Amino acid sequence: MRRSIGLMAVGHACVDIYQGCVPALVPFLVAERGLGYVAVSGITLAATLLSSVVQPVFGVLTDRRPLTWLIPVAMTTAGLGIALLGVGHQYSLMWLAAALSGLGVAAYHPEAARMARLVSGGSHVGMSWFSVGGNVGFALAPVLVTPIIAAGGLPLTPVLVVPALIGAAITSWAIRSRATGPVARSTTDGTEDWPSFLRLSVIMVCRSIVFVGLGTFIALYAGQRVGGGTTTGGTALFVLFASGALGTLLGGRLATRYGRIRTLRTSYAVAVPAIACLVFVPGPAFFGFLALTAIAMSIPFSLHVTLGQDFLPGRVGTAGGMTLGLAVSIGGVATPVLGTIAEHTSLRLALSTLIMLALCSSLIGYALTEPT
Numbered sequence: 051m052r053r054s055i056g057l058m059a060v061g062h063a064c065v066d067i068y069q070g071c072v073p074a075l076v077p078f079l080v081a082e083r084g085l086g087y088v089a090v091s092g093i094t095l096a097a098t099l100l101s102s103v104v105q106p107v108f109g110v111l112t113d114r115r116p117l118t119w120l121i122p123v124a125m126t127t128a129g130l131g132i133a134l135l136g137v138g139h140q141y142s143l144m145w146l147a148a149a150l151s152g153l154g155v156a157a158y159h160p161e162a163a164r165m166a167r168l169v170s171g172g173s174h175v176g177m178s179w180f181s182v183g184g185n186v187g188f189a190l191a192p193v194l195v196t197p198i199i200a201a202g203g204l205p206l207t208p209v210l211v212v213p214a215l216i217g218a219a220i221t222s223w224a225i226r227s228r229a230t231g232p233v234a235r236s237t238t239d240g241t242e243d244w245p246s247f248l249r250l251s252v253i254m255v256c257r258s259i260v261f262v263g264l265g266t267f268i269a270l271y272a273g274q275r276v277g278g279g280t281t282t283g284g285t286a287l288f289v290l291f292a293s294g295a296l297g298t299l300l301g302g303r304l305a306t307r308y309g310r311i312r313t314l315r316t317s318y319a320v321a322v323p324a325i326a327c328l329v330f331v332p333g334p335a336f337f338g339f340l341a342l343t344a345i346a347m348s349i350p351f352s353l354h355v356t357l358g359q360d361f362l363p364g365r366v367g368t369a370g371g372m373t374l375g376l377a378v379s380i381g382g383v384a385t386p387v388l389g390t391i392a393e394h395t396s397l398r399l400a401l402s403t404l405i406m407l408a409l410c411s412s413l414i415g416y417a418l419t420e421p422t
Contacts, residue, residue, distance in 0.1 A: 054169040054224065055166065055169050055170050055176050055179055055180055056179070057220060057221070057223075057224035058162065058165060058166050058169065058180050058183070058221075058224065059179050059180050059182065059183030059186075060183060060217070060220055060221075061121065061125065061162065061183070061217050061220055061221035061224065062162060062166075062180060062181070062183030062184045062187065063183040063184065063186040063187035063190065063217070064125060064187060064213045064214060064216060064217020064218075064220070064221075065124070065125045065128050065154070065155060065158045065162075065184075065187065065214070065217060066155075066183070066184035066185075066186075066187030066188055067187040067188070067190055067191050067194065067213050067214075068128040068129060068131070068132050068151050068154070068155060068187075068191075068210075068213075068214070069097070069155055069184075069187070069188060069191075070187060070188035070189070070190070070191025070192065070265070070287070070291055071132045071135075071151075071191045071194075071195055071210060072093060072094055072097045072132075072148060072151075072265075072266075073094070073191075073192075073265040073266050073268075073269065073287060074191045074192040074194075074195035074196060074269070074284065074287055075093075075132075075135065075136070075195060075199065075204075075207075076090045076093075076094075076266060076267075076269060076270065076283075077269050077270065077273070077283045077284075078136075078199050078200075078203070078204055079093065079144075079204070080270070082203060082204050083139070083141075083144075083204070085141075086389075086393060087267075087389040087390075087392045087393045087397075088386060088389045088390055088393055089141065090266070090389070091266065091385040091386040091388065091389030091390075092141075092145060092386060093135075093144060093145060093148050094148075094262065094266045094382045094385045095382050095383060095385060095386055096144075096145040096146070096148035096149040096152065097131075097148040097149065097151055097152040097155075097382060098152055098262065098380065098381065098382025098383060098385075099149070099152070099382060099383055100149045100152045100153050100156065101152035101153065101155050101156035101382075104153065104156045104157075105156040105159065105160065105372070106368065106372065108120075108156060108157050108159075108160045108161070108367075109160040109365075109367045109368035109369070109370065109372065110367070110368055111160075111367075112160045112161045112164050112367030112368075113164075113364075113365050113366070113367040113368055116161070116164075117161050118161065118165065118225045119225075120157055120158075120161050121158060121161055121162055121165075121221050121225065122217075122218035122219075122221050122222045122225075123157070123218075124154045124155070124156075124157035124158035125154065125158060125214050125217045125218045125221065126154070126214050126215065126218050127150065127151070127153060127154030127157065128151045128152075128153075128154030128155050128158065128214060129151075129154070129210065129211040129212075129213065129214020129215065130150065130151070130154070130211060130214070131147050131148060131149070131150035131151025131152070131153070131154060132147070132148075132151050132207060132210050132211070133207055133208040133209075133210055133211040134147040134150070134207070134208075135147040135148055135151070135204075135207050136199070136203075136204030136205055136206065136207030136208075137205065137207065137208065159370065160367045160368070160370050161367065162370075163180075163355060163359075163366070163367070163369075163370020163373070164366050164367045164370055165225075166180040166370075167359055167366050167370065175302040175303065175306060176302075177302065177352050177355050177356050178298055178299055178301055178302025178303075178305075178352040179299070179302070180352075181298050181301075181351055181352035181355060182295050182298040182299050182352070184298075185291060185292075185294045185295035185297075185298045185348060185351070186291075186295050188265075188290075188291035188294060188295075189288055189291035189292040189294070189295055190213075190291075191287070191291065192269075192283075192284040192285075192287035192288050192291070193284075193288060194210065194213070195210065195284075196281070196283075196284035198210070200281075241363075242361070242362050242363065242364060242365070243361045243362075243421060244361075244362075246361045246418055246419070246421070247358060247361040247362055247369070249414055249417050249418055250354065250357055250358055250361065250373075250418065251372060252410075252414055253314070253318075253350075253354075253410075253411045253414050253415060254354050254372070254373060254380075255380050255381070256407040256408070256410050256411045256414075257318075257347060257350070257351075257354075257381075257407075257408075257411055258380045258381030259380075259381040259384045259404070259407055260321075260325070260347060260381070260404045260407050260408055261294070261347055261348075261381060262381030262382050262384070262385060263381060263384065263385060263388050263400075263401065263404055264290060264343070264344075264401070264404070265287070265290065265291075266382075266385050266388070266389075267388065267389075267392065267397060267400070267401065268283075268286050268287065268290055268340065269282075269283025269284065269286055269287050270283065270397065271286075271397050271398075271401060272285070272286035272336065274397065275332070275336050276334070276336060276337075285337075286337070286340060289337050289340050289341050289344070290340055290343075290344045291344070292344075293340070293341040293342075293343075293344035293345050293348070294344040294345070294347070294348035294351075295348070296345055296348075297317075297344060297345035297346065297347070297348030297349045297351070298348045298349070298351045298352055300345070300349050301313065301317075301348070301349040301350060301351060301352050301353050302352055302353075304349060305353050305356075309420060310353045310356065310357055310420060311357075311415060311418050311419065311420050313349060313350065313353060314349075314350040314353055314357075314415050314418070315412055315415035315416060316412075317346050317347070317349040317350050318346070318347075318350065318408055318409075318411040318412035318415060319412040320342075320346040321343060321346035321347050321408040321411075321412075322405060322408045322409050322412065324339055324342040324343040324346050325343050325401075325404055325405045325408055326402075326405050327339040327342075328340055328342075328343050328401075329398055329401050329402050329404075329405070330398075330402070346408075347408070350411075354373040355369075355370060355373045357373075357418075357421065358370070358372060358373040359373075360421040361421050388400045388401075388403070391403065
């Protein structure tokens, strides 16, 4: 089980690099293409809107029949979109390339979540390792993107397809190994609790808006607060996503000890003052509060997956697609709103709106009970 979930986590990292690539490219799109807050928000929207719309469709399809072949194909598509993003100078071409990447991400998550559920046996810790693969991918994105694009500019984005090709090869090998090994069976009996799943979905949407909003604008905000241009922005993104990976791993351990619902409520409650300090407290403490925010917002991430699948035990593909994919990408739909607020007022005021969303996630958590 450990080897299988480890390979799944590596594949998850390779595909979610491309969700992290979009915010990592934002400072370069501003510097080289002269895009404003609303325009770069539109690029983020392109990468997430199509993903948000079609992800439930892929979830329904994977509930009807296994589509393991789709996983490496989706990974390659996600990488191809980012590879093309810097090639064209027209905004419409950049938008379409980002949308293509989002389509690949959408196709990956439901089937990958279903397989991860099988190989982990529904373990909180096992699913946290699979989920942390996505956080690692996010964290690696600025490490990969910043030095390459800083050295050669946006025309070098085709180089960024390499992780997708590596991940597709690793995942294809893992799928073949799984096919010849013992077959794990999923639990499909039990009552579906749609009201609880919908409440959980609202929590996930709030969390997604916060995390995608920070991912889109934190590089620019770090430059304003700390200075240093694109290098400081890349550092801020790395802190955000790497701390998110740590939080995801902590989530599985804390849930095993204290329970998923209690852990979820407490984590979002901690995020409220953390975001407030991130936005308003001056000085080098910026990076410390950024790390605390990312940890608090990421502790519940893998718990969303297992809770969603337990609320809908007969639809683990749909639940996995919603919790791992849609709940991550839907936040991009709100980024143009944040961008509009930033352009007409300030980026600080735009980011301060995220405080209330974290508070809503914590409060709605009190309407959830542990599924039987």
